[in-house]
Amino acid sequence: MTSHTDVDARAVDTATRLRAAGLRVTDSRRAVVDALIERPHASADELFAVVARTLPATSLQSVYNALGDFVDAGLARRIEPAGRPGLFELRVDDNHHHLICSQCGAVEDVDCVVGAAPCLTPADAHGYAVQVAEVTFWGICPACANAASTAGEPAASVAARP
Amino acid sequence: MTSHTDVDARAVDTATRLRAAGLRVTDSRRAVVDALIERPHASADELFAVVARTLPATSLQSVYNALGDFVDAGLARRIEPAGRPGLFELRVDDNHHHLICSQCGAVEDVDCVVGAAPCLTPADAHGYAVQVAEVTFWGICPACANAASTAGEPAASVAARP
DNA sequence: ATCACTGTTTTGAGTTACTCAAAACAACGC
DNA sequence: GCGTTGTTTTGAGTAACTCAAAACAGTGAT
Numbered sequence: 001m002t003s004h005t006d007v008d009a010r011a012v013d014t015a016t017r018l019r020a021a022g023l024r025v026t027d028s029r030r031a032v033v034d035a036l037i038e039r040p041h042a043s044a045d046e047l048f049a050v051v052a053r054t055l056p057a058t059s060l061q062s063v064y065n066a067l068g069d070f071v072d073a074g075l076a077r078r079i080e081p082a083g084r085p086g087l088f089e090l091r092v093d094d095n096h097h098h099l100i101c102s103q104c105g106a107v108e109d110v111d112c113v114v115g116a117a118p119c120l121t122p123a124d125a126h127g128y129a130v131q132v133a134e135v136t137f138w139g140i141c142p143a144c145a146n147a148a149s150t151a152g153e154p155a156a157s158v159a160a161r162p
Numbered sequence: 163m164t165s166h167t168d169v170d171a172r173a174v175d176t177a178t179r180l181r182a183a184g185l186r187v188t189d190s191r192r193a194v195v196d197a198l199i200e201r202p203h204a205s206a207d208e209l210f211a212v213v214a215r216t217l218p219a220t221s222l223q224s225v226y227n228a229l230g231d232f233v234d235a236g237l238a239r240r241i242e243p244a245g246r247p248g249l250f251e252l253r254v255d256d257n258h259h260h261l262i263c264s265q266c267g268a269v270e271d272v273d274c275v276v277g278a279a280p281c282l283t284p285a286d287a288h289g290y291a292v293q294v295a296e297v298t299f300w301g302i303c304p305a306c307a308n309a310a311s312t313a314g315e316p317a318a319s320v321a322a323r324p
Numbered sequence: 325a326t327c328a329c330t331g332t333t334t335t336g337a338g339t340t341a342c343t344c345a346a347a348a349c350a351a352c353g354c
Numbered sequence: 355g356c357g358t359t360g361t362t363t364t365g366a367g368t369a370a371c372t373c374a375a376a377a378c379a380g381t382g383a384t
Contacts, residue, residue, distance in 0.1 A: 061362075
């Protein structure tokens with residue numbers, strides 16, 4: 001019973017967030033934000049596919065434009081795991097890290113590492129003014145582990161790394 | 163007076179290492195190893211340029227082949243900092259990390275992070291079997307910091323990130 | 325030293341994940 | 355509604371690779 005109101009509320013909220021960031025509110029930008037909510041660690045291509053479902057006239061380039069603008073405006077963050085295209089997420093400004101399945105590519109957020117802000121100080125900074133530390137954990141997700149033990153094949157859902 | 167002997171010793175050593183890894187010893191592979199010794203965090207293109215100085219007939223593809231074979235054989239490691247091409251290094255099997263200048267792209271090795279093996283355990287592993295943790299520190303190198311404070315321009319040496 | 329076998333290199337084409345630019349279009353303030 | 359300026363579309367262009375076939379060369383056996 002609340003779905004219509006919820007969608008409206010989210011739409012209004014999205015519009016406000018876009019405007020607050022100095023960006024004009026357009027259909028495709030709204031659709032890209034919605035796609036990012038639906039798929040929190042997706043590539044431009046994947047987001048384009050999601051956007052195209054509701055807005056078939058949109059171009060991939062527009063999705064790239066929107067994502068680039070979002071990143072510049074601090075509304076979205078771009079991560080780039082080795083061997084994969086850039087992935088985008090709305091979680092921003094909390095310096096969280098990522099846990100990625102080396103088989104199926106699934107991505108999970110990791111709030112922080114055990115211990116007190118551990119990964120912010122290298123043993124030897126070589127005179128650098130260190131600004132951020134990026135941590136990526138690589139492992140096997142439960143689904144792939146399961147698939148490997150029961151059958152012979154992994155549970156491919158995203159692109160597998162060779 | 164020892165330079166000739168040193169070069170021979172290194173050459174022999176390189177040949178042995180290649181053979182031990184099950185790889186045939188060829189001129190281009192030796193040249194790629196030498197290039198990797200000279201430039202410890204270089205891209206395939208950069209290594210190709212170094213190799214081409216002594217072996218002008220070599221193709222870029224051969225450098226890619228050699229590097230791929232080295233990585234497969236565990237002789238080299240490939241890192242892929244966000245927004246940059248893949249970089250290769252001979253330091254392998256010690257799980258060290260990297261400190262990268264976000265202005266000029268300079269790369270330093272970082273032995274480990276302060277504290278006891280801190281970056282190996284995410285706060286919540288989401289059921290994943292975590293295998294490795296990759297840490298990348300981004301900062302400003304001394305040269306760029308200097309250049310920024312004295313002049314208006316950074317000390318560009320590698321490719322700058324926008 | 326030569327040969328055959330098999331791995332390596334070269335050449336050339338193809339792909340992915342983008343970026344750049346110009347012209348058509350649309351949001352927003354008036 | 356209208357003009358301004360930002361956005362989207364279209365289309366071309368690029369970097370950093372990967373793939374494949376044919377020419378070539380290391381290696382162990384002879």
